[in-house]
């Protein structure tokens with residue numbers, strides 16, 4: 205899915221990349237849905253595993269070497285940058301401590317992959333066109349760097365969600381990154397509102413200003429029936445949605461006190477278009493999934 209501000213795609217990689225990639229159209233945010241491995245980039249070497257966000261500044265050269273087959277969600281901030289969300293009165297240490305961010309290092313693994321004789325190709329994406337540049341050496345040859353522009357890694361397990369037992373906080377409380385025209389929110393395990401009078405998540409609503417794209421990563425999606433890890437939903441601006449009837453009934457019956465779902469949401473100010481790749485795997489019956497099945501209680 206994509207629009208002028210954001211491109212969202214799922215990418216799988218099971219073998220060591222034999223070329224570098226560089227996106228000069230905007231910052232990239234990778235969310236590792238499955239797998240693990242090493243990232244080599246202009247700033248050094250860093251390992252990663254399932255549940256990590258990796259944010260790559262625009263025009264960073266990088267490649268990965270999986271140790272387990274990797275499936276990732278790639279979110280491009282086209283012509284833009286990722287920034288931390290404004291945390292207001294709760295301060296900059298909410299909802300994750302900046303000290304947990306991990307950065308690439310110029311370590312032995314990074315030095316070991318350097319070569320002055322082996323030629324390397326860099327695939328540069330510019331204005332959505334792919335260009336190939338060949339170096340007669342490995343251009344990932346940094347000996348050091350300074351400043352605060354770099355790649356960083358954040359795992360969802362280090363995100364401590366804001367919540368209240370009496371007040372259902374809006375999704376903006378769960379924003380992890382902000383970019384031009386869209387935000388990335390992370391839904392992590394949390395108690396469900398316990399006060400008898402509290403509005404319980406999730407309620408029926410439509411997003412009057414944003415298209416809502418949700419990638420389901422892990423856990424039981426108590427508000428959705430037949431939604432499984434690895435799936436993506438798109439709820440366009442203005443279209444009502446909420447818990448599926450069966451999932452809602454099950455949740456009420458069992459008196460759920462917490463949710464263990466982990467999901468990444470992209471709320472985008474201008475509508476997204478479905479790409480051919482998305483259309484090829486679209487579940488066209490999803491729109492009917494709120495209908496109560498015949499003979500349901």
Ligand SMILES: [Fe+2]
Nearest residue numbers: 411416439445
């Ligand atoms: Fe929604």
